[in-house]
Amino acid sequence: WQPAASLPPRGEAARWVVLGGPLGAPSAGPADTGIAEALDGAGVHAESYADLDALAAAVATGMTMPDTVLVECAPEAGTDTPDVRGLLAGALAVCRQWLAEERFAGSRLVFVTRGAVAAGPGEDVSDLAGAALCGLIRTAQLEHPGRLWLLDLDDSEASRGVLADAVAAAPPQAVLRAGELRLPHLARTEPAQASDSPFDPEGTVLVTGATGALGRLLARHLVTRHGVRHLVLASRSGPAAAGAAQLCAELAEQGAEASLVACDVAERADVTALLDSIPAGHPLTGVVHLAGVVDDGVLTALSAERIDRTLRPKADAAWLLHELTKDRKLSAFVLFSSVAGTFGSAGQANYAAANAFLDGLAAHRAAQGLPATSLAWGLWAEDGGMTTGLADTDRRRMARGGMRPLSADDGLALFDAALATGDPALVTVGLGRGGLAALLGGAAPGRTRRTVSASAADKDDLLARLAAAGPGGRDALLLDLVRRQVAAVLGHGSPEDVEPDRDFTELGFDSLTAVELRNQLGTVTGLRLPPTLVFDVATPQDLAARLGEELTAGGLPRSGTGTAGSDDRPSATGRAEDTLGALFRGACESGRVEEAFALLQAAARLRPTFDAPEDAGAQCTPVRLARGGASPDATEPALICFSSYVALAGVHQYARFASVHRGTRDVWALPTPGFGRGELLPASFDAVVRVQAEAVLRCADGGPFVLLGSSSGGILALAVAHYLEKAGTPPVGVALLDTYLPREDSPFTRFAGEMIGGMFDRESLFAHMDADRLTAMSWYIHVVGAWAPDRLSCPVLLVRSSEPPVSVEQAGELAAQEWQASWDGADTVAEVPGNHFTMMEDHAGSTAKTVTAWLEALPGSRPQGSGTPR
DSSP, rough: OOSOOOOOOOOOOOOOEEEEEESSOOOOSOOSSHHHHHHHHOOEEEEEEEEHHHHHHHHHHHHOOOOOOOEEEETTOOOOSSOOOHHHHHHHHHHHHHHOOGGGGSSEEEEEEESSSSSSSOOOOHHHHHHHHHHHHHHHHHTTTTTEEEEOOOOOHHHHHHHHHHHHOSSSEEETTTTEEEEEOOOOOOOOOOOOHHHHHHHSEESSTTTTTTHHHHHHHHHHHTTTOOEEEHHHHHGTTHHHHHOOOOHHHHTTTEEEOOOOOHHHHHHHHHHHHTTTTTTTEEEHHHHHHHOOOOGOOOHHHHHHHIIIIIHHHHHHHHHHHTTSSSSSEEEEHHHHHHHOOTTTTTHHHHHHHHHHHHHHHTTTOOOOEEEEEBBBOSSGGGTOOOOOHHHHHHHHTOOOOOHHHHHHHHHHHHHHHOEHHHHHHHTTHHHHHHHGGGGGGTTTHHHHHHHOOOOOOHHHHHHHHHHHHHHHHHHHHHHHHHHHHTTSOOOOSOOOOOOOHHHHHHHHHHHHHHHHHHHHOOOOOTTHHHHHSSHHHHHHHHHHHHHHHHHOOOOSOTTTTOOOOOOOOHHHHHHHHHHHHHHHHHTTTHHHHHHHHHHHTTTTTTTTTGGGGTTTTTTEEOOOOTTTTTOOOEEEEOOOOTTTOSSSGHHHHHHHGGTTTTTTEEOTOOOOOTTEEEESHHHHHHHHHHHHHHTTTTTTEEEEETHHHHHHHHHHHHHHHHHHHOOOEEEEEEEEOTTOOOGGGGGGGHHHHHHHHHHHHOOOOOOOOOOOOHHHHHHHHOOOOOOOSSOOEEEEEEOOOSHHHHHHTTSSSSOSSSOOOEEEEEEEESSTTTTTTTTTTHHHHHHHHHHHHHOOOOOGGHHHHH
């Protein structure tokens, strides 16, 4: 891993999401990993959503999709055995949902690990499950370019300080060490000039997977080249394997004693018995682990069973061998890994994960002073074992990926050279012409920008030619494109070798070559195509027609101008929204706020309404922003937040606030009905109170709850609290965050214009204030009217901003006046840094801590102790 160039500043304001609790972490307890806090300290608006379902629900309400979503991956505390399956299952579920949701298509998902990569000599890999995850995601990156990122961190303050810049600037794979961004780098390693064999001729060497093609080769090599005289050859079949007796006879002729043992090396009892059977006169001094299986399939087709099938003989067995031999005096511990774990391999995400685990284990052992060598092999020419069943198509695909098959002599020479280096993790591969660049692809330093530029030029050239060709010539152009790409993927000499009406399966396509063709066509056309594209259609002719439909739907450029989608003629709906929004904005900027709202009110009266909760449908579906502890005796009340009824608001306004509560309490947010496209408005204030009260009870699910509202959301929280008290299901408490009651003499009226200006300033970051949102805002102001709440029976907290949302000059004028929010029904009043907006943005952490302190003092709540958000 080599240092990257200095990190460029991020530039414009960023709004990112830190998703849920860390993958792989315990389900109960706080998730204090510091990611959200580090981003927050760098000025990033870091929001929290419990999961991708919650994020999708928030986006469905009209929220702008953040361009970056981070998923933290953390090992489970208190255990020495890595939970590889748990982490991979969680990551696989997240990847599937991310790739399937069209709303996420323009954003990137960043998996953040700690200690999952050895970024320098002697560095430990403390998170071995995270190492396996890296292998899985590297493959996912190949199958779905531009969608997934990997970033591994250390725990230094320097790295925390530059985390935001690193996430913004990093290529798809990177690590951060002591504040320095490092990128993957492959360099030639020279063996020592003179080196003794690490294998002791008086000791015993255990070889797993010994009856496969490579196992037999290696057993002979250990005897003839390294002087090994005592071997235990373990495999699932043992002496029953084909050629087993012949192998033992050959080794005996060379003066070696070999015993063949049937053993499941992923079973602790089997391995323990095997090790105990080794005679004390020739103790175990070396391990060579070759066992493994493949079960290929694209990422979206993987299952827990297929992951387990590849992990057992590779990762599980390696971990058992490590645990059961670490106290023995070994001189060699060699793991046969694969370049699939280092670079990823399309269609082999499970296999890549298993092999990346081996590489991590070798680094982990080396950091503990134990012997370890992991060899990430490329393709061997020797047939048998894991290369059995490779078709010519597979071999050509690997060759295009930069690899040439290793002969037996070359492979064994690399084995010897690798052991002589003393390095714990090495790539042992035969490279063809341009092989290194092909293997590293976009991960190679300095290659990403050129690759992106070339693909953009290809796309523009294709679109221009299609536009110039006219309808008659487009079909022929696209069919030629498809046949050329098919020929390249299958290794044919000419597009003419590809029959346009022949089924893709008959042409020789499988799931791996299908993904490769999809990626090639996606690069050239600029279309976002599904991995199953080849199997969704029958023939190259059908595929060309499908591409034509999608390109035409996107809007081909007029001949000689622009690119697809460049037609900027607004639709009728777009013109209406632009006109309404422009008129409203212009009137507000000129100080004509009352006329501006009168315009919106006239438009709002034309919208359909609901009166009964059942008529509102799913307009008030709660969104979970944070998940609390999962212990059965947890009694902390859920925090249920009400969106404001202003055009910019929505569940996202609590996402940054909620990040502080991750792992300590459930936090939900309710959207306000009528703000989404096509939604109904409430016919009255009572109608919205009833529908939100029902949503609150669904969230609480019989447990205690606290209602919270920021700005005008506090009015909704108060109204629902009154309703629920009368219904006999009261909240434990109500928290109001800078809520101004709707009175004619409210201080809010003195800076209403500044409030509206603040919304417009934040529009590009949070949500487009379209006609639905603007008219809904006006309608709510109308139906709420001058509603005045009575005192509640439960405790009420009022949190006020310490700064007015106005200019310095106006602030001076207001200083002598009463400008802060107030209500005599509040039992507790607290003040926090920031103004009406920034107390839930830059100062959201301080606001959340103030609310947390009040929550812990409520009757029935218990102090969080070590789980208190920091």
